[in-house]
Amino acid sequence: MAKKDYYQILGLNRGATEEEVKRAYRLLARKYHPDVNQGDPKAAEERFKEISEAYEVLADPTKRQRYDQMGFAGVESEFGPQGFTWQNFTHVGDLEDLLGQNPFFREWFSGSGGRFAGGGRREVRGPFRGGDIEVAVRIPLQAVVTGASQMIEVPHQRACPACRGTGAKDGTEFEKCPECGGRGQLRRSQNRGYTQLISITECLSCHGTGRRIRVPCPACDATGVQRSTLRVEVTIPPGIEDGTLLRLGLQGEASPGAGPAGDLFVQVQIEPVPGFRREGREVYSEAHVPLITALLGGDLRIRTLLGDALLAVPAGTQPGAQFRLRGEGFPRLRGGDRGDHIVTLRVDLPKALDGHQKGLLKEALGPPGPAGGSPRRSGGIFSRRGG
Numbered sequence: 515m516a517k518k519d520y521y522q523i524l525g526l527n528r529g530a531t532e533e534e535v536k537r538a539y540r541l542l543a544r545k546y547h548p549d550v551n552q553g554d555p556k557a558a559e560e561r562f563k564e565i566s567e568a569y570e571v572l573a574d575p576t577k578r579q580r581y582d583q584m585g586f587a588g589v590e591s592e593f594g595p596q597g598f599t600w601q602n603f604t605h606v607g608d609l610e611d612l613l614g615q616n617p618f619f620r621e622w623f624s625g626s627g628g629r630f631a632g633g634g635r636r637e638v639r640g641p642f643r644g645g646d647i648e649v650a651v652r653i654p655l656q657a658v659v660t661g662a663s664q665m666i667e668v669p670h671q672r673a674c675p676a677c678r679g680t681g682a683k684d685g686t687e688f689e690k691c692p693e694c695g696g697r698g699q700l701r702r703s704q705n706r707g708y709t710q711l712i713s714i715t716e717c718l719s720c721h722g723t724g725r726r727i728r729v730p731c732p733a734c735d736a737t738g739v740q741r742s743t744l745r746v747e748v749t750i751p752p753g754i755e756d757g758t759l760l761r762l763g764l765q766g767e768a769s770p771g772a773g774p775a776g777d778l779f780v781q782v783q784i785e786p787v788p789g790f791r792r793e794g795r796e797v798y799s800e801a802h803v804p805l806i807t808a809l810l811g812g813d814l815r816i817r818t819l820l821g822d823a824l825l826a827v828p829a830g831t832q833p834g835a836q837f838r839l840r841g842e843g844f845p846r847l848r849g850g851d852r853g854d855h856i857v858t859l860r861v862d863l864p865k866a867l868d869g870h871q872k873g874l875l876k877e878a879l880g881p882p883g884p885a886g887g888s889p890r891r892s893g894g895i896f897s898r899r900g901g
């Protein structure tokens with residue numbers, strides 16, 4: 515079976531930034547981690563492995579470059595003879611908060627048979643961060659000029675107030691973890707010939723905290739968290755680009771175990787307005803101008819992003835002429851002057867003229883027909899066919 519392109523696996527285009535690669539992987543990892551698909555954990559694990567292989571390559575600038583230049587052949591030597599295995603995965607640290615959110619996942623990852631024995635698994639200390647939340651808000655194009663503020667409501671988990679997120683009654687009823695004797699770590703020694711190998715791993719039963727709940731908090735069943743609805747006002751600055759991610763620190767999911775909360779990421783999606791096209795700070799539109807105004811000049815009402823403006827059309831304006839309405843475009847994200855509104859004029863020609871109007875026009879502009887002799891009649895669609 516042909517291998518799928520790494521970018522395709524993560525749903526990215528080739529120009530994706532490091533941050534985009536990371537976010538795409540995290541979103542997919544959350545979707546495919548092996549306990550989500552209880553029905554088919556094998557398939558989920560395969561998929562999870564596939565996205566992790568893609569991430570292993572695309573998250574590393576050197577490997578990514580080799581892959582971009584030579585395809586799979588450029589990165590094959592990174593992995594063993596059977597291809598990518600979990601031993602090759604060096605980015606488990608990027609999943610720490612996801613692992614923390616989900617004890618099963620965490621155990622699957624770190625516990626089973628030293629999956630990361632050879633890898634660069636980072637020592638995880640103390641309680642884990644809560645998960646990040648990602649939501650999208652849509653704003654109209656006009657709001658890019660003015661900025662906007664939007665109230666959003668997202669289901670989330672918050673720290674249980676009764677136990678301050680610890681899961682222990684009143685936040686105080688703890689005892690020493692019997693598994694690790696309160697050290698938060700487990701030591702295992704093995705004899706290998708003449709050398710003794712001591713491996714130190716984090717205690718999984720207390721997540722490295724060294725303590726265990728003695729009396730569970732009745733309000734949250736010892737989980738330390740409660741489902742709730744997060745209401746937060748998001749301020750969208752003027753000049754924002756479509757797809758920008760706003761990060762609201764510590765507004766994400768509360769951490770089970772009273773660690774720091776995750777972050778809330780708000781993606782700003784800009785709804786297009788028909789008839790307007792944005793290019794950086796400039797906005798482009800078209801306007802119709804009556805023939806008489808194009809010929810003799812006059813004021814023309816132009817629809818701009820924020821209401822109408824009057825454009826003084828000079829006499830003799832040609833179809834397709836462009837005019838710049840200064841300061842009617844978008845502001846810079848960091849403040850400063852607004853860009854311009856560039857309007858292209860379409861001249862509306864009258865569809866039918868009466869005899870009197872035709873006479874006047876001939877008198878003023880001369881008779882119709884080609885000037886300068888009689889050229890060969892074209893066979894094109896504009897010639898009249900005999901009838």
Ligand SMILES: [Zn+2]
Pocket residue numbers: 674675676677678679680681682731732733734735736737738739
């Ligand atoms: Zn509680």
Ligand SMILES: [Zn+2]
Pocket residue numbers: 691692693694695696697698699717718719720721722723724725
């Ligand atoms: Zn322990």
